[in-house]
Amino acid sequence: MSASTTRRKTINRIVGLLSGLSAAIALFLLASILYTLIARGLPAFNLDMITKSMAPTGENGGLANAIVGSLIQVAIGMAIAIPIGILAGTYLAEYARDSKLAEATRFVSDVLLAAPSILVGLFVYTLLVATTKTYSGFAGGVALAVIAIPIIIRTTEDMLQLVPTPMREASAALGAPMYKTVTRITWRAALPGIMTGMLLALARIAGETAPLLFTSLGNLNWSTSLGKPMASLPIAIYQYAASPYEDLVQIAWAGALLITLGVLLINIVAQLVVGRKK
Structure with a gap:
């Protein structure tokens, strides 16, 4: 040798x-x-935690209003981010790969990916909270959407670029217009990767605290109004974890466990769905 x-x-x-x-x-x-x-x-982690609203120490409060507030704001953020992110990623991968607009979009997307979330919160605060003179659940959802959009854009573009070019050529040879090739061929082929990008975005925004401090602020009371301050699980964990009272600290740990289990469950369900579609 x-x-x-x-x-x-x-x-x-x-x-x-x-x-x-x-x-x-x-x-x-x-x-x-x-x-x-x-x-x-x-x-x-008990029934009171998910059925009772936040309360002062010693009153056996829970996180029900924070859980509902988080679900609402995350749903708003994903409802805004998913169509924008997928369509923008599709444009970059299928329609304008080498154009100046595509290069500028990629650059802005990369900058947003690296931007601290607190800056996103300040931006949405200036855009919505300062102009409307009130914190709101809708502003919190918009802040989460701004964080999720670049993640979905980049993963969608990358997954679509992995789809073999002969698949597009075969569709075009059969006379299919571009939009049908995209929606029926490339989107379907890249679906597992696109869903992974959506899950990454969901996992990223589910635990964000800083943007919500400047937008939805938090609320100790039950509130589902999008035009008023709204509780959220990350803010509740942040407030309770710094509390000098042991019962509130325990609730904060339970809330952190709940977020972790929620993200894990979403990933498992998504993998099962993608596996069936494959």
């Missing part, structure tokens, strides 16, 4: 060992986070 072959095999073993070690560290950290959430949050 030559010296070069021995050297290549040695390097290969070292790289494989480092890769396996890195994967083990990542799994250990993830398992540690899940263990901490379960150990600290499970004792306070």
Whole structure:
């Protein structure tokens, strides 16, 4: 065996060992986070937490209004972000790959991906809260949408670009117009990846706190009005986790566990749906 072959095999073993070690560290950290959430949050995870609204310490309050507020604001954010993100990603991948507008859109999308979420909150605060003179659940949903849109745009574009060109050519050869090729061929072929991008966006905005502090603010009372301050689970966790009262801290851990389980459940359901469609 030559010296070069021995050297290549040695390097290969070292790289494989480092890769396996890195994967083990990542799994250990993830398992540690899940263990901490379960150990600290499970004792306070009961029926009162999901049926009672937030209340001062000692009154056995829950997170019902925060849970409903989060669902409403996340739903608003995704309802705005999904069509904009998918259509923009489709335009970049199918209609204007090398145009100046496409390059500018990609640049802005990349900037938004790296922008701190607190800046998004300040932007929406200036745009909606300052002009309407009130915090609102709708403003919170818009802030979450601004965060989700670039994620969906980039993943949609990347997944559509992975669709083989002969599939488009075969559709065009059969006389199908461009919009039918996109909706019936490329979208269907890229559906698992597009759904993954939507899930990534959902997971990102589900736990965002900073944008909501400047937009929906939070509310200790039950409120589903989109024009008024609205409670949310991340803000409730943020407020309770910093509380000096142990019962509120326990509720904060239970809320963190609830968010984690919710995102995990959504991922499992989505994977099952995508698997059936495949």
